[in-house]
Amino acid sequence: MSRLGSIGARLYRGEVGYDFVGKRMIWYGISILITITAIVGLMVQGLNMGIEFKGGAVFTTPKNTAVSVTQAQEDVQEASGHVPIVQKLGEGELRxxxxxxxxxxxxxxxxxxxxxxxxxxxxIAGELVGPSWGEQIANKAWTGLGVFMILVVIYLAIAFEWRMALAALIALIHDLTITVGIYALVGFEVTPGTVIGLLTILGYSLYDTVVVFDGLKEGAKDITKQTRYTYSEIANRSLNGTLVRSINTTVVALLPVAGLLFIGGGFLGAGMLNDISLSLFVGLAAGAYSSIFIATPLVADLKERDPQMKALKKRVLAKRAAAAAKGKTEGSEGDSDEPHDEVPEDAATAGAVVGQRRQESRGGRGKRR
Incomplete structure (x- = not known):
């Protein structure tokens, strides 16, 4: 088994883990900072809307045009008074x-x-593009986004519970805001391909979140009948159990998108690939981040406000305190033939990195003569 696979198996069994939920205020702070930056960039710089949304003209030169992209930009700007977008096509054509x-x-x-x-x-082929087509696409995209959000909330509320539906919705808005803000900061042109990319990332953003929620739902079944874990600890175990899977699926999805963005759009100069690849790349990364650092900790926060979960937390902490006090009392009595009761490993590591669990070894006690 590979090293990553071994770590994944240990995370799944709860032998190791990281306290994502316990450090949730750090993740909230990072997300708020990134979101504010994206909103400020959107308000100050705005989106670079494509010709499909603003209207204008598109010219295509014949093959083997002996004019560079830089020269064409300067000449067209001088002739029109507007900053053009020039793309070099195959066989020396310019768009x-x-x-x-x-x-x-x-x-x-x-x-x-x-x-x-x-x-x-x-x-020199010329074509006028009216803004009405782009407006229709934008309006339909907003309508589709609204319907999608409503259906997602309803489905998650039925399949899981309303707290998980609310957390997933906040994570989706978080991902879309960051993606749109990055577009504003980078200055890439917004085209219908960009809109398609934004709608596509919604499904990717929900995938990891739903996987973690499913494990959390299973782990929290009959949670009030035990006094070993609080709800936040069970949420953290569920998150660690799916961590490697989330990383693997995200990396596999990001690799081809990164190829389109950095090689196709950047190195090879196929600018039209940037429209959809940037939105997919940023959206996939933001979706993976939100499913781990935002959605699940937020569910734990909301759930811990429930009176039953508050009562469970008190019982768990009281039991751990009693076990710790009993262990100290028995330890002060010196050596004894009776084994000491130990504080559960999870109590000692509830708020930090969980180390390798100790396996209790109980040997046979010899008969006294």
Whole structure:
């Protein structure tokens, strides 16, 4: 078995673990800081909406055009008065997007580019794009997002409970806010592909969260009939039990998306791949983070407010305190033939990193003569 597989097995059995739930205030603080940064970037810089949402003109030059991307940007900006987006296509073609042009302005720009680049005007294909199509896509995306959120809350409330549904909804809003904020800070163009990417990450964001919730639901069954663990400790054990699985699925999903973003869009210059790949990359990473550090700790916070869970926590802590006091009393009596009762390992490690559990070895007691 690999080292990672061995760690995963030990996490699943509860032999090792990390107190994610106990340190939840740290994760909340980090998430709030990132979210505020994303919102400020969105408010100050705004989104770089694509031509599909603003309207404008799209020009395509013929094959083997002897004009560089930089030169084309300068010439088009001088001719139109707007900052263009220039992409180099296969076989030397250039695709030029200029926002805010009407029919007369687009024709004027095409004639000027034809003169400067010594290309017949008829060979420079021009197309006007109206903003109404992009607005329709945006409106339908908002409608789909709203319906999706409502259905998710209803399903999770029925399959699990309302606290888990609320935590999952907050995690989803957290992921979307961060992704949109990163788009604003980076300045990538928002296109219909971006909208598709944003809607796609919702499913990925929920996947790990639902897996942890399912384990938590199973582990918390008949929780009030025992006095060994509090609800937060059971939530933490469930989270550790699925930790390696969450990491594996996230890494496997991120690798091809990273290839599209950094190799296809960055190294090879296929800018159109950036539209969907950035939203997927940021959304997948944010979804994995929120399922581990936000959703489950938030459920534990909400659940610990329940009167039954408060009473359970008091019983668990009282039992541990009694066991600790009994162990100290018996330890002060010196050596004895009777074995000492030990405080449960989980009591000593409830708020920190859990170490290797000790296996009690009870040898046969010799007969006295």
């Amino acid at each position: 030029i997007q200029v926002s805010g042009l009407d029919t007369a302005q687009a024709e004027k720009v095409r004639q000027q580019l034809s003169t400067e680049w010594n290309i017949p005007a008829k060979d």
